[in-house]
Amino acid sequence: MVTYHRPVALEDALAIRAERPVLVLAGGTDVYPAKAARAGWGDMRHADILDISAVPGLRGIAAEAGAWRIGALTTWSDVIRAELPAQFDGLKLAAREIGGVQIQNRGTLAGNICTASPAGDGAPNLLALDASIELTTRRGRRIVPMADFIDGYRHTQCRPDEIVTAILVPKCSSATRGHFLKLGARKYLVISIVMVAGVIEVDPQNRIAAARLAVGSCSAVPQRLHALEAALVAQPSLTAADLVRPSHFAQLTPINDIRGSAPYRRAAALALTRDLLRELAADKRRRAA
Numbered sequence: 001m002v003t004y005h006r007p008v009a010l011e012d013a014l015a016i017r018a019e020r021p022v023l024v025l026a027g028g029t030d031v032y033p034a035k036a037a038r039a040g041w042g043d044m045r046h047a048d049i050l051d052i053s054a055v056p057g058l059r060g061i062a063a064e065a066g067a068w069r070i071g072a073l074t075t076w077s078d079v080i081r082a083e084l085p086a087q088f089d090g091l092k093l094a095a096r097e098i099g100g101v102q103i104q105n106r107g108t109l110a111g112n113i114c115t116a117s118p119a120g121d122g123a124p125n126l127l128a129l130d131a132s133i134e135l136t137t138r139r140g141r142r143i144v145p146m147a148d149f150i151d152g153y154r155h156t157q158c159r160p161d162e163i164v165t166a167i168l169v170p171k172c173s174s175a176t177r178g179h180f181l182k183l184g185a186r187k188y189l190v191i192s193i194v195m196v197a198g199v200i201e202v203d204p205q206n207r208i209a210a211a212r213l214a215v216g217s218c219s220a221v222p223q224r225l226h227a228l229e230a231a232l233v234a235q236p237s238l239t240a241a242d243l244v245r246p247s248h249f250a251q252l253t254p255i256n257d258i259r260g261s262a263p264y265r266r267a268a269a270l271a272l273t274r275d276l277l278r279e280l281a282a283d284k285r286r287r288a289a
Contacts, residue, residue: 004051006051006053008055008056010055010165013055014138022048023049024050024114026053026108026111027073027107027108052072052163053073058072058073059072059075060074061078061082061084067170069166069168071110072165072167073108075104075107075108077095079095080104085174086174089178089179090129094122094182097182098122109122113133113149113156114156114158116153117154118153119192119217120216121180123214124196124197124214125197128178128197131146132146133146134165134166153220153221176200178198179279180195180196181195181279182194183268183272193260193264193265193268194217196214196216196269197214198213200277207235208232208234208235208236209233209234211228213273217265218249218254218269219251219252220253223251225248225249241275241281244270244277246266248270248273254266
């Protein structure tokens with residue numbers, strides 16, 4: 001018999017989480033399909049459910065001192081509608097391409113990264129945003145960098161007694177902007193074959209002052225392109241795409257599957273990164289016009 005918990009206070013949710021094994025449910029857009037898939041293969045095990053959707057104070061995006069706070073129940077539709085600076089443009093693009101409107105209305109950004117799928121569209125964007133994850137227990141809270149949070153295939157650093165309560169994104173200068181490109185078999189309602197997210201800051205001379213680029217669906221976990229980021233600093237944004245080299249993607253470990261071969265994924269990651277940098281340069285010209 002499955003036990004279904006739906007507490008209306010964070011303290012109660014944390015107590016349930018600490019006392020027994022439970023599957024945390026927010027929007028449910030990953031939990032229910034995964035359950036059906038397991039049943040299709042004969043795995044009829046059912047975990048007790050901890051539904052946190054009624055816990056107050058966990059939904060919404062707020063500006064705090066030095067950071068933006070995205071509550072754990074914030075949906076993709078909330079992200080789309082929010083008035084956010086240009087550094088979030090990539091995340092907003094990803095939000096519009098995740099499932100249909102019904103999924104966007106129910107699915108949460110925090111749930112997307114907790115699922116830790118290599119094809120999860122949220123993770124590369126949060127890497128590019130230099131985000132951190134707030135994990136809460138009855139004993140207190142800790143902050144884990146997004147770069148460390150997903151530490152393996154469908155595995156995170158969230159401990160058995162912890163609940164993700166927020167995503168924290170550092171505020172950037174007004175000269176910072178983001179972008180996101182995704183390759184799939186069709187435009188919408190599709191799992192990514194390759195995706196690239198990027199956030200760059202430019203100086204008054206339109207040279208790149210800082211860059212963060214991340215690739216998804218090309219390794220067990222999303223990967224930052226640190227070598228390319230370093231090569232872009234102080235370079236004109238208009239010619240940044242010309243600096244992209246195959247060696248910048250050497251750490252990627254793409255798989256061969258029905259959606260694409262490993263060589264194809266690696267080549268697509270390079271092409272998408274060049275396209276992303278060109279789009280960011282074009283966006284700078286549009287904003288200045």
